[in-house]
Every structure is written in structure tokens, then in C-alpha cells.
Amino acid sequence: MKLLFTLLFLSFFVINSAQRSAPDSLLSILHKTNDLDKIIQLQNQISEAYQASDPSQMRKYGELALMTSKKSNNHIQKAKAYQNIGISYIISGDYDKAVRNLDASEKIIINQNINSKEAQEILAKTLGSKGLIFSEQNKYAEALAFDLRAMKIYEALKNELQLSKIYNNLGVIYKSIDDEKNALAYFLKANQLQKKNSNPAVAVSASNIGLIYLEQRKNELSKKYLDESLEGFENNPDPRGLGELYNNFSRYHIAKDQLNDAKAVLKKAERTFQSIEDQFGLSDTYLLFAEIFFAEKDLDQSLMFASKALKISNDLDLPETRMNCEKLLSDIYEKKGDQQQALLHLRNYDHEKEKLEKVKNEQQRLRTELDFHYEKLQLEKKELQRREKLKVILGFVILASVLAGLYFYFRNKEREKTLMLQKQLAEFEHKALHLQMNPHFVFNCLAAISSFIMQNGKEEAIKYLSKFSKLMRLTLEFSQESAISIDKEIEALQNYLELEQLRFNQKFDFKITKDPVIEDDTAIPTLLLQPYVENAILHGVVPKEGKGSINISFLQRNERLICVIEDNGVGINSSRELKKNSVSAHRSMALEISKKRLEMMEELENRSAELKIEELKDDNHKTRGTRITLELPLNFIKN
Structure with missing residues (x-):
């Protein structure tokens, strides 16, 4: 992915040699x-x-x-x-x-x-x-x-030369969000225009095409375009583009298990990037060196190059490279028997991976936006063609009443299409918000498993993993649904709370009740309550001295589904004070996402959804816990 970004750079800055004079000749003119x-x-x-x-x-x-x-x-x-x-x-x-x-x-x-x-x-x-x-x-x-x-x-x-470069850049963006089909189409389109105009940037698009074919394991096609790219850079020298191409050739040799050839071209890449002080390209080269030496079990060389790549990725803020470096360093230290360093870099890797999950969610949102944008462009193009035909017809129309009728008809059709597109956009945004929930939820469960294994031993860990697998099965069953039946939600919450009981050594009890009047096919947004239950556990009952309790109840009142989460924890104000004083205080993205889901649900259904959080007091005005109340429109699962 990073390699393509570098080629995107070239796609903007390769300039035809006929348009660029040598610096020396220009300097001589300047002095006169x-x-x-x-x-x-x-x-x-x-x-x-x-x-x-x-x-x-x-x-x-x-x-x-x-x-x-x-x-x-x-x-x-x-x-x-x-x-x-x-x-x-x-x-x-x-x-x-x-x-x-x-x-x-x-x-x-x-x-x-x-x-x-x-x-x-x-x-x-x-x-x-x-x-x-x-x-x-x-x-x-x-x-x-x-x-x-x-x-x-x-x-x-009407600048075809620059348009070809834009096509290349669009290909890069599609490749970055793992849409190889559209990426390849744009790269080929750019390549065709560049050949037509004898544009030196043809070397860039050829390198991009070669890399995609390499990832698709079409090695012969890949080699063809990589050779075409090399010829282009030889005719129109560009050190940065050539350095990136050498990196691509090393990947080709790695795929063919030709590690010595891969190292030879990486040395060329290193010299090329150093000649223009290109740190971005060097980070990619050093990481490839480190991976090859690790495969050859030369741990000292692998450690040296991985450390160089990590330093550059930190300086330039390259999240994906940083994550890959941390994982490789953890593996190197584990092989060297340094468990402390291996664990340190593994934790750094987990941290970078969590941050990259947010990037992947952004990629998914962008892909949705791109698909929607494409559909919108197609509709606009068809509408434009229709209007052109209408102009021809209107030229032969005489009666004013017919003209007025056509005008109002097409205006109403346009308004309907606009409303339809707005509704589709709102649905896409709702799905994008839902996609952000599952990775966060899974990560929390995995973190809980890791913590429990480190603290409690094998037997308890096996129980925990068994419950976790059941919870994951339930999650996967309705992961594509925006809403599930209330019984499935209760089953998932039951499983989650049992997992957290094990994790915190029975620190709290819990109880889930459902009003008998609630129908079995009553719908509730998927995993909507889990973040609030998690908050009640982590910031309510866990910091409390003594045993905690969590009560979850589902009620139905006047066509409204009421969900109440009540705990006997330290309360809102004390929880905020603890988080303020804690160095490792964690900002729950899931709570923000749940809030956005409620707002989106109101937009889609045009019905209010209310959230209320209050601190509970006893007769002596002492805090006795927190209550969260969610009021949702009553909906049912559609068969």
C-alpha cells in the first residue's frame, strides 16, 4: 500500500524532458x-x-x-x-x-x-x-x-497528460481500500493515455500495474510491466521512481524465492533513495531488507534494518510501516530469547494495530462513498443525456401547455431522485457507523482473554475461550444485520457478562429481566447496549470496594422499548475523577459510536431515541450507583 503512495507522488511530478531545461543552461541565462x-x-x-x-x-x-x-x-x-x-x-x-x-x-x-x-x-x-x-x-x-x-x-x-496522472492517483486510492478491480482499471486507463501522449509517467502506471499482478500471483504479467517501467525510467531518469521500482523488483524476486537477487536490487534502491535524501522510500527498502534477513535467520542484520525502518516510520508518521516493524522486531527478539523486548514490541504492535483498525474503518467508509459517488455520476450522466434529448423534442413542440407539462413532470422526477439519493446516503452512513462497532468489541474481548490467561492459568482460560467462541458465533450470526431480536441481544449480553465475571474474579453479580408483554420478534439495534454495560463494569463496579451488581431490564411502554442498565458502582462523578487521575485513561470510542447510531436511527425513522444517564443517591445523599435509560421506537423483525 505504501509503495503505491510513493508512485502517486511520481504521477504528479514526472515532467517531460522536453519541457524541462538543464539547470546549468538556465543558470547561464539567469546571469545575463x-x-x-x-x-x-x-x-x-x-x-x-x-x-x-x-x-x-x-x-x-x-x-x-x-x-x-x-x-x-x-x-x-x-x-x-x-x-x-x-x-x-x-x-x-x-x-x-x-x-x-x-x-x-x-x-x-x-x-x-x-x-x-x-x-x-x-x-x-x-x-x-x-x-x-x-x-x-x-x-x-x-x-x-x-x-x-x-x-x-x-x-x-482538456489536459490529457495530467488527467492520466489523476487516473493513476484514483487507482492508488482504490488499491489503498483493497478494491483491486477498480484500481487496476484506472491504472490501465492511465497507462493507455500516457503511451498515447508519450508521457514519461508511463513508467509509474506500469510499476503500479506490475505490483497488482504480482499480488494476484500473475508473475509473468507482473514482470512484463515491471520491465516496461524500468525501460521508462531509463529513458526519463527519475531517482525516486527508480528506487520504488527496485523495491517492486525485490518483491518479485521474493515471490520467486530468489532472495539473493532481491537483496541485490534493494542495495540499488538504498543507494538511489540516499542520493535524493528520500526517507519515505528508504523506510520501505529497510523493512524489505529486514524481512529477507529474518527469513535467512540472520537476526542481527534483520534487527539492524528493522530498527532503521522503525525510526523513519516514527519520524514520518507512517502507521502501517510502524506496525509491521514492531511485529518483526517482536519476532526477532523472541528468536534471540529476549522475552522482555519481544513482549514490549508485541504490545507496541497491538497498539499500532488498534489504530490501524480505525484507518480500515475509514477505508470502508471511503469505499462506500466512492461507490455512492460513482452511482451519482452515472445518474447525472443519464439525466444529462435525457435533457439533451428533451431539448431536441422541445424544439418541435408548439403548445405552451405541453411545454409546461413536460417541465413539471421532469422537475418532480428530479426531486424524487434527489430524495432517493439522500435516503441511500443516510443508509450508507448508518451501515458505516455499524461497521465501526464490531472491531472495537472484538478487540476488547481479545484483550480480556489475554489479561485472564496471564493472571489465572490454563483451566480458567479454557472456560473463558469457550464462552468467547460462543459469543463470537452469536456476533457473526447477526454481524450483517442492523437489528436483531431482543432475545438474541439478551443472549449476547448474558454471554458477555459471564465473560467479564470470569475476567474480574466474580467481582460483581448481574441480572437480566424482560417484561412479559414484550413480543419475541421485538427488534433492537445490534450490540447497542454492550458499550454501556462495559462502561458500567469498568468504571462503575470494578473500582468499587466490595461486591458489585448490574441489573439490566427491558420494558415496553406506549409503543416504546425502554432499556435500563443500573449498577451499584462508584457513580458518575467518582468515575470521572478516577479517569482524570489515571495515566492510562481510555477514551471509549464505542460510546461515541453508539451515540451516533442513535442519532442516525432518528434520521432514518424520523422517530426519537432518548438516552439518559443519572447518578443514584440514597436517603443520605450518598452515591449508590448509576442508571442508564435508553428509550427506543418499538420495532419488529421483518420476516
């Missing part, structure tokens, strides 16, 4: 020029000429162009200078400074309302550059937004 506007233009051209070879020189001449443009008040060249400085920081891996300079470039074009072709080209490239940064940081939704803005500008300018 006195015209201020010409000086700025030459300084920016020199900055771009250093792009593929020396980012520090690129930044130097970009800053000179910026200083000169401020003297002449040349807004276009000033925006260009900020853009070049930003790109140089991308190459060096300093994304914060890159974003600041790219933001400045974008603001100049927009605030000055410059609509010339040159200005719009600068704006589109700036937007694409920002899209690159967000892509490399796994922020796909933001990357998509900037790419689509850039694409609209290039479409208006």
Missing part, C-alpha cells in the same frame, strides 16, 4: 538577465529542474523566486514559488512544512481570483500535491477530495 519578471520565471524553472535530482537546490531556488516575486508583486510566480518549495519538502518528508507552503500557493490563486490557464495549472498541481501528502498519511478521504478538485480543473483545461 536584468528583467525582474524574467528573473522570477527563470528561478522557478531552475527550481523545477532540480526536482528529480536535488530537493535542497529545488528549495533554494524556490525561496529565491519567492523573495523576488514579493518585490515585483507577481502573483502567479509567487504561487509557483510556494508550490516548488512545498514539493521539495514532500521529497524530504517534511509534510507539515509542505502543507503550509502548498496552502499559501492555493490561497494566492483563489484570493486573487486568477483564471488564466497558467494559474489554473498551478492550482491543479498544488491540489494534487496536497492529495499526495494525505495519501501517504493514510487519510484517503482528504486525498480523494483534493484529487477530484484537481481532476475537474484538468478536465476543463
Whole structure:
């Protein structure tokens, strides 16, 4: 995934050699020029000429162009200078400074309302550059937004060269969310346009295509496109692209079990990335080195390269690389017999994995958004075609009544389609919120198993695992459902509470009751109550001195389903104080997600859902626990 992000970078910045003069020849012209506007233009051209070879020189001449443009008040060249400085920081891996300079470039074009072709080209490239940064940081939704803005500008300018690069970037985003079918389609589309226009970026799309075929185990097709990419970079040198291609070739050799060949090309990749100070590419190279040496049981070499990759991934904030490094380091130390270090890196790996789960949820949401966006574009295209036909028909229509009738008919049809699309979007958002619940719930259970095994021994662990497997079976049975019967919810809660009783050594008792008037097919949103029960356990009865109790009751009143969770724990205020003083206080994402689910349910059904949390007091005004009351619209399972 990370490798494709790097190729996305190239897809924006490979420039045709016919459009880029050598720095030396430009410098000689610069020394002979006195015209201020010409000086700025030459300084920016020199900055771009250093792009593929020396980012520090690129930044130097970009800053000179910026200083000169401020003297002449040349807004276009000033925006260009900020853009070049930003790109140089991308190459060096300093994304914060890159974003600041790219933001400045974008603001100049927009605030000055410059609509010339040159200005719009600068704006589109700036937007694409920002899209690159967000892509490399796994922020796909933001990357998509900037790419689509850039694409609209290039479409208006009818710039096929840049459109091919945008297609490549869309392929990268689809690949990042594991949609290989659409990713491959966009890469092939980009490759075709680039060949048509003799664009050097053809080497980038070919490398992307080769990597997908490699993952699909189509080694011969993969080799064909990787060789095509190598030929492209030999004809149009670009160190960063070549370094990434060497990494791809190493993966090909690893797949063929040719480890010596893989190490040979990785050495080339290392030298190439070091020549342009490309830390992002080096992180990938070092991790591949570490994996190969680990496979060869050379633990010292594997440890050295894994540590290098981890340092870079921390400096650049690369979550996926960091997670893979931590897992490999844990395996290395385990093989070396250092259990303390192995456990430390395993914990770091678990932490990074949990964070990456949030990224995967974001990927799923983005995939839903992309599918919806595609369907919307198709509907708009069909509607446009219909309107064009209507214009032809209206040319032959004479009677005003017929014209008015057609107008109102099509307007009503458009309104119905808009309402339908809004409803579909709301349903997609509801499903996306539901998808966030299951990974969090499973992670908590796995953490409980790990804790119990460490504390209580084998027999109790076996009991715990048995109950956990039953709970997982129940969860899987209705994981695709937005609502389940109330009896299934009670069964899942019963199992979960028994697991937590074992985990906390019978620290609390519990009781679940259901009003006899409640029908068996009464529906309740899946796993809606579990986060509140979990909160009652962890922050209510566990911190309490002595035995705790949790009572869950389901009532039916006036077409409303009322769910009450009551505990005799330390209470809301004491719980907040404990969490404030705790270094390891955990922010429950599940409670926030449950709140959003309630809000979404209100939107979809147009019926209110109420949540009330109150602290219970005895006659002496002392805290005796907490009560959570959920009032839901009464619904039934549809057969």
C-alpha cells in the first residue's frame, strides 16, 4: 500500500524532458538577465529542474523566486514559488512544512481570483500535491477530495497528460481500500493515455500495474510491466521512481524465492533513495531488507534494518510501516530469547494495530462513498443525456401547455431522485457507523482473554475461550444485520457478562429481566447496549470496594422499548475523577459510536431515541450507583 503512495507522488511530478531545461543552461541565462519578471520565471524553472535530482537546490531556488516575486508583486510566480518549495519538502518528508507552503500557493490563486490557464495549472498541481501528502498519511478521504478538485480543473483545461496522472492517483486510492478491480482499471486507463501522449509517467502506471499482478500471483504479467517501467525510467531518469521500482523488483524476486537477487536490487534502491535524501522510500527498502534477513535467520542484520525502518516510520508518521516493524522486531527478539523486548514490541504492535483498525474503518467508509459517488455520476450522466434529448423534442413542440407539462413532470422526477439519493446516503452512513462497532468489541474481548490467561492459568482460560467462541458465533450470526431480536441481544449480553465475571474474579453479580408483554420478534439495534454495560463494569463496579451488581431490564411502554442498565458502582462523578487521575485513561470510542447510531436511527425513522444517564443517591445523599435509560421506537423483525 505504501509503495503505491510513493508512485502517486511520481504521477504528479514526472515532467517531460522536453519541457524541462538543464539547470546549468538556465543558470547561464539567469546571469545575463536584468528583467525582474524574467528573473522570477527563470528561478522557478531552475527550481523545477532540480526536482528529480536535488530537493535542497529545488528549495533554494524556490525561496529565491519567492523573495523576488514579493518585490515585483507577481502573483502567479509567487504561487509557483510556494508550490516548488512545498514539493521539495514532500521529497524530504517534511509534510507539515509542505502543507503550509502548498496552502499559501492555493490561497494566492483563489484570493486573487486568477483564471488564466497558467494559474489554473498551478492550482491543479498544488491540489494534487496536497492529495499526495494525505495519501501517504493514510487519510484517503482528504486525498480523494483534493484529487477530484484537481481532476475537474484538468478536465476543463482538456489536459490529457495530467488527467492520466489523476487516473493513476484514483487507482492508488482504490488499491489503498483493497478494491483491486477498480484500481487496476484506472491504472490501465492511465497507462493507455500516457503511451498515447508519450508521457514519461508511463513508467509509474506500469510499476503500479506490475505490483497488482504480482499480488494476484500473475508473475509473468507482473514482470512484463515491471520491465516496461524500468525501460521508462531509463529513458526519463527519475531517482525516486527508480528506487520504488527496485523495491517492486525485490518483491518479485521474493515471490520467486530468489532472495539473493532481491537483496541485490534493494542495495540499488538504498543507494538511489540516499542520493535524493528520500526517507519515505528508504523506510520501505529497510523493512524489505529486514524481512529477507529474518527469513535467512540472520537476526542481527534483520534487527539492524528493522530498527532503521522503525525510526523513519516514527519520524514520518507512517502507521502501517510502524506496525509491521514492531511485529518483526517482536519476532526477532523472541528468536534471540529476549522475552522482555519481544513482549514490549508485541504490545507496541497491538497498539499500532488498534489504530490501524480505525484507518480500515475509514477505508470502508471511503469505499462506500466512492461507490455512492460513482452511482451519482452515472445518474447525472443519464439525466444529462435525457435533457439533451428533451431539448431536441422541445424544439418541435408548439403548445405552451405541453411545454409546461413536460417541465413539471421532469422537475418532480428530479426531486424524487434527489430524495432517493439522500435516503441511500443516510443508509450508507448508518451501515458505516455499524461497521465501526464490531472491531472495537472484538478487540476488547481479545484483550480480556489475554489479561485472564496471564493472571489465572490454563483451566480458567479454557472456560473463558469457550464462552468467547460462543459469543463470537452469536456476533457473526447477526454481524450483517442492523437489528436483531431482543432475545438474541439478551443472549449476547448474558454471554458477555459471564465473560467479564470470569475476567474480574466474580467481582460483581448481574441480572437480566424482560417484561412479559414484550413480543419475541421485538427488534433492537445490534450490540447497542454492550458499550454501556462495559462502561458500567469498568468504571462503575470494578473500582468499587466490595461486591458489585448490574441489573439490566427491558420494558415496553406506549409503543416504546425502554432499556435500563443500573449498577451499584462508584457513580458518575467518582468515575470521572478516577479517569482524570489515571495515566492510562481510555477514551471509549464505542460510546461515541453508539451515540451516533442513535442519532442516525432518528434520521432514518424520523422517530426519537432518548438516552439518559443519572447518578443514584440514597436517603443520605450518598452515591449508590448509576442508571442508564435508553428509550427506543418499538420495532419488529421483518420476516
